[in-house]
Amino acid sequence: MEEKRVPIVDAENMAPAKSWRALFPPAQWLFTYQLPWIPSDVVAGVTLAAYGIPVSLAYATLAGLPPQYGIYCYLVGGLSYALLGSSRQLAIGPTSAISMLVGVTVTDMAGGDPARFASIAALTAILIALMCLLGWILRLSSLVNFISETILLGFKAGAALTIALTQLPKLFGVEGGGEEFFERIVILAGQLPDTHPVVLAFGVGALALLLLGEKLLPGRPVALFVVALAIVLLSVTSLGEMGFKVVGALPRGLPHFHFPALRVRDVDGIVPLAFACLLLSYLESVSAARAIAQKNGYEIDSRRELLGLGAVIPWRAACHSRPSMTRPAQRRRLRSCLLQSQLVSA
Numbered sequence: 001m002e003e004k005r006v007p008i009v010d011a012e013n014m015a016p017a018k019s020w021r022a023l024f025p026p027a028q029w030l031f032t033y034q035l036p037w038i039p040s041d042v043v044a045g046v047t048l049a050a051y052g053i054p055v056s057l058a059y060a061t062l063a064g065l066p067p068q069y070g071i072y073c074y075l076v077g078g079l080s081y082a083l084l085g086s087s088r089q090l091a092i093g094p095t096s097a098i099s100m101l102v103g104v105t106v107t108d109m110a111g112g113d114p115a116r117f118a119s120i121a122a123l124t125a126i127l128i129a130l131m132c133l134l135g136w137i138l139r140l141s142s143l144v145n146f147i148s149e150t151i152l153l154g155f156k157a158g159a160a161l162t163i164a165l166t167q168l169p170k171l172f173g174v175e176g177g178g179e180e181f182f183e184r185i186v187i188l189a190g191q192l193p194d195t196h197p198v199v200l201a202f203g204v205g206a207l208a209l210l211l212l213g214e215k216l217l218p219g220r221p222v223a224l225f226v227v228a229l230a231i232v233l234l235s236v237t238s239l240g241e242m243g244f245k246v247v248g249a250l251p252r253g254l255p256h257f258h259f260p261a262l263r264v265r266d267v268d269g270i271v272p273l274a275f276a277c278l279l280l281s282y283l284e285s286v287s288a289a290r291a292i293a294q295k296n297g298y299e300i301d302s303r304r305e306l307l308g309l310g311a312v313i314p315w316r317a318a319c320h321s322r323p324s325m326t327r328p329a330q331r332r333r334l335r336s337c338l339l340q341s342q343l344v345s346a
Helices: 035-062 068-084 096-110 114-137 141-146 149-172 181-194 197-216 222-236 270-296 302-318 338-345
Strands: 091-093 325-327
Touching: 035 068, 035 091, 035 096, 035 149, 035 222, 068 091, 068 302, 096 114, 096 149, 096 270, 114 270, 114 302, 141 302, 149 181, 149 197, 197 222, 270 302
Parallel strands: none
Antiparallel strands: 091 325
16 A cells, blocks of 8 residues: 655745745755655665666767766756755656757757867756746746746657657667658668667567556556666676667766856857756746645745756756756655655665
């Protein structure tokens, strides 16, 4: 039976408060945390890491950055939001829409220079953080109500189609290629005769396990099992020699923390890019946090979400990572505590 947790905060507590607890949301619920909740939070953290690590690697590549940057982005972002965000169950990490937006836009700005690409992505993150701080100071969170959900939905639908098309070649074990949507379709169709049957069967089997797990075992860490099974099979069998591509060895340890040497005036078009990323991140964050909060009997502070997102992004800039959006679904079903499960996940 799913455990029942008490509401974290109420509307009165989430109003602009006059005590230090308002500036540090975990203080509003940490002292009421119960030890029996630890197992579910550990499971949630491990599951989130099993899901977040491969996704972060993939989205960093989608954004045009080295794959390890996705790990840095996921690591520091989740912990920062857990300390300052108003939702107890919202996960912060790299997502497809932001990765695609950054990748497509910064490619033209960087001119083929990988170091400049990473610096522009980091500078974009700093600009977003400053915009979040300014919005928090000026209480601009109410402006989100004037932005059409239809526009956001249309963008996300287009991003989903584009990303699916970039991943289909991997499912079939072919190279893919092309810059435009329909060009990629034509190239993929021409490469289908070269499909690796083992790679395709492996991918379809993994998708089938995920879908069956969602239906037959709701609330269970099915993704964790699928990821672990895939790693074991590719490690101890000869499948890895049958057309599979792996990330390979990643640099050990943490990155060298430094802020980009570029200035805003050095990069034409970076301010509109940062503003677009901010809108996507904030709208997604607030809408997801509100939905989770309503289900679990508490309220979120939309103004504090600006501060929470703004606190996440400077650390990513120091890692030369990129902006992010949110992913609520993995932990929502487990009803876990954000701070504890993020610590386990990290």
